[in-house]
Amino acid sequence: MNETLLQLAYKAADDKHAEDIVVLNMGNISLLADYFIICHGNSDRQVQAIARELQEKAHENGYEVKRVEGFDTARWILVDMGDVVAHVFHKDERAYYNLERLWGDAPQLDAPEL
Numbered sequence: 273m274n275e276t277l278l279q280l281a282y283k284a285a286d287d288k289h290a291e292d293i294v295v296l297n298m299g300n301i302s303l304l305a306d307y308f309i310i311c312h313g314n315s316d317r318q319v320q321a322i323a324r325e326l327q328e329k330a331h332e333n334g335y336e337v338k339r340v341e342g343f344d345t346a347r348w349i350l351v352d353m354g355d356v357v358a359h360v361f362h363k364d365e366r367a368y369y370n371l372e373r374l375w376g377d378a379p380q381l382d383a384p385e386l
Contacts, residue, residue: 277335277356278307282383284329285311285358288322292366296378305357308378310371312361316346322360323349 278295285293290311299306313319320343327337330353338352347365351358359371372380 277330277333277353278309280329280333280335281309281326281353281356281358284325285309285322285360288313288318288325290322290360291363293383294372295381295383296372296375297381298375298378301375301378305352306355307357307381308371308375309356309358310361310366311358312363312366314363316362319346319349319360319362323351323358326351326353326358326360 282293282295290313293309293311296308296310297306298304298308311322313322323340323343327340330337335353338354340349340351342349347362348369349360351360361369
């Protein structure tokens with residue numbers, strides 16, 4: 273099966289035990305991306321491992337990673353893969369920024385719907 277970028281990114285985050293993975297359909301809300309993936313890790317190392325896995329899986333499957341921000345500090349890493357943007361938070365930062373509330377108009381997708 274040829275996985276879509278969204279499926280691939282979700283699986284990459286899940287494979288590194290990202291917690292509370294949320295997918296927002298940004299299609300009619302933002303010009304930035306079609307989907308946001310929001311998740312968190314419990315340590316700096318885990319947050320970096322999740323972001324690294326997202327990048328590696330995208331490259332392995334022929335998708336371009338446009339940019340990565342915040343990798344060194346590992347508090348909020350943004351992985352921009354074009355149509356899909358992943359926000360990988362340290363658990364302490366996630367509640368503070370609360371992107372789910374900020375983008376509350378965006379419909380959430382459940383994993384089986386991906």
